[in-house]
Amino acid sequence: MSSNYRNFRNSVPWLILFLEAVFIVPFYFLHSDDLAFISDFNPAFQDVSHMVVFGFGFFLTFLRRYGFSSTGFNLLIVVLGVQCSVLIEDLLILLLQKEDEGVPERITRAAVSVTAVVISTGAVLGKANPVQLILMTVVEIIVFHVSKWINNTFLQVSDSISMMHVHLFGAYFGLAVSSRFSEPSPRSEKNASTPKSDLLSVLGTLFLWVFWPSFNSILAMNKNKAIYNTYFALAVSAVTAFMLSVLTTKDGRFRMTHIRSAVLAAGVTVGSAAHCIEYPWIAMILGLLASVTTILGSYCLQRCFNPVLKIHDTSGVHFTFGLPAVLGALAQVVLLVIRNWTDLPRVDYLVLLHVGAYCQTISVALVTGFITGLILNFRLFKTTPVSKYFDDQFYWEAPRLAVGF
Template sequence: MPSNYRNFRHSVPWLILLLETVFVISFYFVPSGGKTVIPTVSYADFQDVNHMMIFGFGFFLTFLRRYGFSSTGFNLLIIAFGVQCSILTESLLHLWDQREDEAVKRITKAAMSMTAVVISTAAVLGKANPVQLILMTIVEIIFFHMSKGINNAFLMVQDGVGMMHVLLFGAYFGLAVSSRFSEPSPRSEKKASTPKSDLFAMLGTLFLWVFWPSFNSVLFIEDRKKAIYNTYFALATSAVTAFALSVLTTKDGKLRMAHIHSAVLAGGVTVSYVADSIDYPWIAMILGLLASAIAILGSYSLERCWNPVLKIHDSAGVHFTFGLPGVLGALAQVVIFIIKRWNRGPRLGYYVMFHIGAFCVTISIALITGFITGLILNLKLFKTSPASKYFDDLFYWEFPHLAVGF
């Protein structure tokens, strides 16, 4: 352990300082933001998204009994790095069209793009060390913006809808990366939760639940109120359904915190693709119900059948929390598009293929780049923490009050 600790200490600080120096120099050449008379994103909108990322996801990932410090601390670290990297990446990709967003909108979009990284981090929670997390953040942000740029430029996906692909991209990128990490011992007690850690994780879920309507609506201008309205009803229905199905699917007929922790958010994930185009709240409610059912039922099938076959250890269950509900939302987007434009004639199929293509491009790029990233991160150059130290704060954080273990 001492040699591994020195390796960690000698690599992380210098990597952080080097990357931050590069960011500072790079921002010298980045404009401060477009000047607009009427800003489309307010500071209050940015606050909602920022609270969701820092507080919501920070506490959402604290369910591991001995990994609470790392879950919240490393979440803040990668978001602080990732937002800077996201702004630089988007600025470089938009040089050709001379497009420049206002300053608040730019940083809001950067924070939203970090959702992909945080979700991917959840898939390898407790297994990836800080060096791997920082490198994964930079690589994933670059490839996510490339994926979004392809959808915007070639598949005519609107910017607001294109940003919602961040949920799908993060889930499947994280699963692909996780497939390259060694699985923890099935007898390991450190990957379990405690009532206290579950309570903190539920606090994160509550933050995410409260701020998800802002996340789904912040980039829309004309239909923002409709997006908020539909997102809330989808979240409400998914929460109610989660409580009902949790009781029905447990052997002793009691609520299971893991179900509530993940399934109550499924409605917000699913409706994110169609929040601005749903005309009736009952449609959003049906999507919320289906999303919650998929999240709870999917947790059984994926953990027992799918993940063991593919040798994937999904630490936080991102596949059934964000992946499958995201797929449902993408399919709902296609169905609603067909219903609304049924009388367009032969060109309807042409436009439908654009939506399906965007969905396929996002998942394909996420899986391919995630798999390659996982291979790179597991090179001996970056693998500083042994498998025996998975899910353990003690390898990274100081605990002066502990004499022996904790």
């Protein structure tokens, strides 16, 4: 490898070794005799694992020369994030004297929690180096659990619902971190896709689409209702995505970026309310609105919002996950009012709590993400130069990468 490429031998291995030591020692004392897994639990956990590893791993491979990093670094942050999340859950059980739900439940919740980090990674994709990604993973997992604890303890939001704030938290944390990174040159050819990289990204989208009902239902009380509501919402979202893609392009052709983002929007939107939506047609309306929000939002954000705030959102997490999550928050509040409209004092109280929980989640994500972005850009963490953004060869030993993906 050329001397122009920075060597991470003195930082990445030792940082990973340190973190693994931090994880292994507490695990020795906290999990020495409780690793008896429930056989019926494995399929649901496998679905979520396929989603975060295969789904998001391939979903982020749309950059022409960043395929190795997209899939490789995604796996790295997932496995580190799950360990970190389980350890934090253990510490909360000890400190707050909470009821121990068992190892399978904690691992599943950890896999759901790490989704927030994977989403955030999409905003800084191609710009953050491995050291920065690892540190961002640890910080975000900790802060997400703190935010969830505030929602559970002070705002009395059920744990299963607050866990589904991962999309909201991950999107806005990632955007805040991204705002502290230098913007790439608009003339850079590496910040683009190829037919092959788009195809791999769509493969990841299909994985996510198939497993999203399991993701939304795995922590829900009424799993069956969550599954079919999520499926119907996703189906309408996909159909609407194809319709709007043709209507909004100048030449009347389908645009892959629209399909890749909008077909998943419904899964995000109904995440918090899928278990309590009474009729499928409500979920279908939310799916339609989610797809419209994503496609129209992509135009507004990319042309107006992001340039003004100087935010470069590499994979469009704001309109793929952020805006649909906000729509889902509004939908949940409306459904809450409809279900309890005969008891106005209770409605006011519940609406205040849920709106407060969403505002708290976004606020904590933005503030801590901004601070994290500032810290990650210290010279100590070897910030990637703008000229080396979106380039696998900066990190991977693969001579063929020099001529493109």
